[in-house]
Amino acid sequence: xxxxxxxxxxPTGRQHLGNYLGALQNWVSLQSGYDxxxxxxxxxxxxxxxxxxGLQKNIHEMVLDWLAAGxxxxxxxxxxxxxxxxxxxxxxxxxxxTPLSWLLRxxxxxxxxxxxxxxxxxxxxxxxxxxxxxIILYKAEVVPVGEDQLxxxxxxxxxxxxxxxxxxxxxxxxxxxxxxxxxVLGLDGKEKMSKQLGNDIELALSEEETVARVMEAVTDPxxxxxxxxxxxEICNIFRLHGYFSPLQQDDLAAQCxxxxxxxxxxxxxxxxxxxxxLRSFRERRAALAGKPKYITDVLADGASRARVIAxxxxxxxxRNIGLL
Numbered sequence: 001x002x003x004x005x006x007x008x009x010x011p012t013g014r015q016h017l018g019n020y021l022g023a024l025q026n027w028v029s030l031q032s033g034y035d036x037x038x039x040x041x042x043x044x045x046x047x048x049x050x051x052x053x054g055l056q057k058n059i060h061e062m063v064l065d066w067l068a069a070g071x072x073x074x075x076x077x078x079x080x081x082x083x084x085x086x087x088x089x090x091x092x093x094x095x096x097x098t099p100l101s102w103l104l105r106x107x108x109x110x111x112x113x114x115x116x117x118x119x120x121x122x123x124x125x126x127x128x129x130x131x132x133x134x135i136i137l138y139k140a141e142v143v144p145v146g147e148d149q150l151x152x153x154x155x156x157x158x159x160x161x162x163x164x165x166x167x168x169x170x171x172x173x174x175x176x177x178x179x180x181x182x183x184v185l186g187l188d189g190k191e192k193m194s195k196q197l198g199n200d201i202e203l204a205l206s207e208e209e210t211v212a213r214v215m216e217a218v219t220d221p222x223x224x225x226x227x228x229x230x231x232x233e234i235c236n237i238f239r240l241h242g243y244f245s246p247l248q249q250d251d252l253a254a255q256c257x258x259x260x261x262x263x264x265x266x267x268x269x270x271x272x273x274x275x276x277x278l279r280s281f282r283e284r285r286a287a288l289a290g291k292p293k294y295i296t297d298v299l300a301d302g303a304s305r306a307r308v309i310a311x312x313x314x315x316x317x318x319r320n321i322g323l324l
Contacts, residue, residue, distance in 0.1 A: 005030055005177070006140035008039035008081065008131075013058040015065040016200035017274070018184040018193030021243050026144050026179045028070035036076035037138050037306065038066065040299075043081050043088070044130060047123040048116060063295055065203055068285035079302030081134065086310035090317065091126070091133040097166060098129050098159050107151055132156040136171040138309050144177045148192070167320040184243075187217040189236035204285055207275045214271040219263040220256075230256035230263070237266055244273035 007027060015024065030036055040059050049055070059080060071078060081087060103109065103125050113120050123130075131152055135143055145153055157173045164170055183192060186199025193200045201213045220235040222228075232238035232253040242249050252269075255261040261269075288294065318324040 002033065002035040003141045004035040004037065004139060005142040005144060006037045006039070006135050006138050006174075007144050008041040008044070008134055009062065010045045011040050011042050011055060011058040011062050012195055013054070013061045014202045014204050015062060015069075016193055016195060016202050017240075018186070018200060019065075020069065020203055021184050022146050022179055023144070024066065024069045024071075026177075027066075030144060030177075031070075031072060031075040034142065037140065038071060038076055038078050039081050039134060039306075040079070041081045041134065044127065047121060047127055048112065048119070050119065059299075060292070060295055061204075063299065064285060064288055067288055067295070067298070068281050069203075073298045073302065077302045077305050078298055079306045080299055083299070083303035084137075084306045084310050086307065086314050087130070087133050087137050089314060090137050091130045093317065093321065094129050094133055094159055094163065095126060097162055098126075100125075102155060102158065103128060106155060108148070128152045128155045129159065132159045135174050136160055137313050138306065139172055139313060140174055141172045142177050143174045144179060146179055147183060150176060167317075170316060170320050185236050185239065187213065187236075189218040189221075201274070203278055203281060207279075210275055210278075211268070211271040214267050214274065215264075217267060219266065223263065226262045227259050229259050232256045237263070237270055241266075241270055241273065244270070244277055 007023070009019070009023065027036070027038060040062060042055060042059060045055065046052070063078065066078065067073075106128055109125060109127070112124055116124075132155070135156055143153055143156075153174065153176050157175075160171045160173050185191065186193035186197060187201070188197070188199045191197050191199060195202075201210060205213065214237075217237055219237050220230050220232070222234065223230050235256070238249070238252065238256065241252055245252075252261070252266070256266065315324070
């Protein structure tokens, strides 16, 4: 029997290269060896989203990218978090046994407070509790994550252990499966690739738009002129080349260090590599975009399958707590 894996993503709309390299490729590959559940965590999004007018469009666009990237609804369960209400019920029960001190020490909570001091809501504090509910509701054993999510997952393991200690062995402790590319820097070369920061390259861009975005990227900050020797070890464009043409990296590094290739040509080459890699993805996406009902049907079927698991889990949870 395959081990079950769960992962979710906030509905940010069209996905970018960071999502593709850091998560999507890994999610697709997991389908061959795991029982996969992938969720659009729209309730999580409400912790930072004050304007929800674009929420449904963002969900549609993101799932469109997921399917075009290779997530197969015949192999995996794809659904929207709020379409399985049992997750909020489990979240409430878990919140009763989770010490507030555990939540206040989470590094990402402190970061979010700095980013949105005007909106430090309960959901922001309880984000890891809802994340735990997402995972253990389906009794997932494996969670594919990037390094930045490890503190949340460790807290999920602590909450799971506490529940099992208080009410009996109910849930497996979820373990992390780190992605091959846990951190993809954006075009600024400093921060993680993010739509919010505007340093991303969307997967669905045209080839011409991709070239234009790559040409805006920061390269070697120590190289001021075309004839200056480069320092590929500190250049994010060189790092991005490694994701698309790893076999050519040694040659490219040598050309950079001897100024045989300049930053402009290096970026043009990267844009070409990205376009070559994403060409089939973009063709599939265009075909799926013409079938909006198909996306709706995939999510409805996924929610129906997820609820079968969720209802059984909640019956067990309530019996063990003493609510039944």
